[in-house]
Amino acid sequence: MAYYMGIDAGGTKTYALVTDEYGNVLGKGHSGNGNHQMGVARAEASIREAAYMALDEAGLRMGDLRHAYLGLAGADREADYRILHPLVQRVGFTSYTINCDTMIGLRAGTNRPYGVALICGTGTNAAGRNPQGKHVQIGGFDYMYGDFGGGGALSVEVFRSVVRAWEGREQPTLLTEKLLRLLGYERVADMYEEFLDLGKHVPVDAARLLFSAAAENDAVAVEILHRQGVELGKSAVAVIRKLGMETETFDVVLAGSLLTRGDRGWIRGPIEQAVRAIAPGASIVTLTTEPVVGAVWAALEVDGLEIDQGIYAKMVNYREFADIKITTRQE
Template sequence: MLAVDAGNSKTDVALVAATGDVLAWVRGGGFEPHSQGLGKAIGGLADLVRAAASEAGGGPVADHVTALLANCDLPEERETLTKAITAQGWAPDVTVDNDTFAVLRAGSGVPYGVAVVCGAGMNCVARSPSGRTVRYLALGRRSGDWGGGEFLGEEVLWCAVRDEDGRGPRTDLREAVAAHFDLPDVTAVCIAFHLRELPGERLHELVPLLFEVAGGGDVVARSLVERLGDEVAGMALAALDRLAFDRAPVPVVLGGGVLTASHPLLLNRVEARFRASGADVDLRILTAPPIVGSALHGFDELGLGGRAAEERLRAAFSRSLRPDVRRPVVEAVGKFSKDSCLE
């Protein structure tokens, strides 16, 4: 089986045997068909597939492809991407869906549950034991979303400049933002972004800064972190209500760089919201690479695997070396509880 986990910032491709053995694993850049164009995005994916096939010894690529992709949110997008991947001829059978399902399967340990991702963007999916799913449009603020790296960066800049020009409350974000970009004030930072002297992707750098300032007690910064925690819990709780799980506790997996950084203020807020709701959930922070979830999703689709194959698969990725940093991959699925969240 060919497993693909393609996010906005990186793409993992793996060839996996039905026994759970990992035959090849390669990594490349992000998958962004909207900005790159569909042909270029698929071409980049094809380069990785060729590399994986070569690493596995050549020959036919696979019997089945499971490609869980960023920017695959709408039915029309799933249809377009399915056709494009099928046309590559990598396998006779192709499954394409959103990459948040990879986070769900990698972190839940079972084929159902809820996953919330906060990385470059924000998304949430849920799957019941019977296979019914709930998902969001996940198109940004216009579709009701609040969060994600770029969004938070904009909010930090918004709060900082409003302190500087007198429209907003005092916040230490003002000095922190100017110092981070080595500019005299926040006005200069805004101008630099406007003139593209600072590239827009550098807004993500303000997210760690936000948590640092919030950790120091800044009221404005803390309010942003608490709002994010409310949004994370709110997405998951709404998905739980819409799907009406008949099995408890329900695994809720938190993924994406903003959440897996495990900032205590954020995680405490998320857990407090769940506790107040009375929902019977098992909150987990993802530590396995999402490509594990893509492979397991494929096993589920095909009726293959089983517990022994899943354990072998997780162990294989644990023993493997990440293609980008060449160090061991963390295998375990983390869990946080009331006590372990607190510092």
């Protein structure tokens, strides 16, 4: 029997999954932030914890794995790989592949070996592969380098919108009451002063307030979510053009918690409009399984195995991590 591991490491969580060659899930593990760009030691500890938790549940050792495929947030440039290969080897992996987490989301969301993936979780990223095997990535480095959004940035948008409404620079918004409740303040003035005096940061969870406010037709929240969709649509179009896929039939896979667990079309709508204008044969699909499943499938494929209908059917709706709450370790 051959055994494989997939890992999905993002800015707030790390998931690991162990299966056999037939796609039977034998063990799962989870931990916190696995993005080395937010701290190498913390990322290494998270990847190690998730990997060995999954191995322990499966009753296996690291040496029993035929191959591991790691989809890592922050695996963007050669400089990153010079950090990540030693990190992964220190954890104990020997036969392994590293790729950016966007590509495992793509693999999990389409039955074609090519397409485009958009991630909107803690941050944003866009990548794709064309039928000839060419790979392109757009963004993933933050606002200064051209990005907009993701949970980290949208949480700040929520905070600043509340401040602007309080000061009279913006219209009133339902985000005010929701943010005060989330952060435990009675008045915006108290929140404002304490954040300034103590140098506090807005928690990523604040971004989710946009969805509940938008559901109540809050114009400020709707505008922010719409802008997120427009920006992701621009990223998708850039990937499609660079790969020359305008006339191809393929999927654009939407992954990341802000696209799969809260959006009711506020973000997706502008993406669909942008993609349809340049690639009419493309379909927008929302990822329905965990991206870590794409990492497992990629591990099997690297070892020469085919993801047949049996394996696909077993894992396509895998959602065992959906309700896990990750506690972020303070360093």
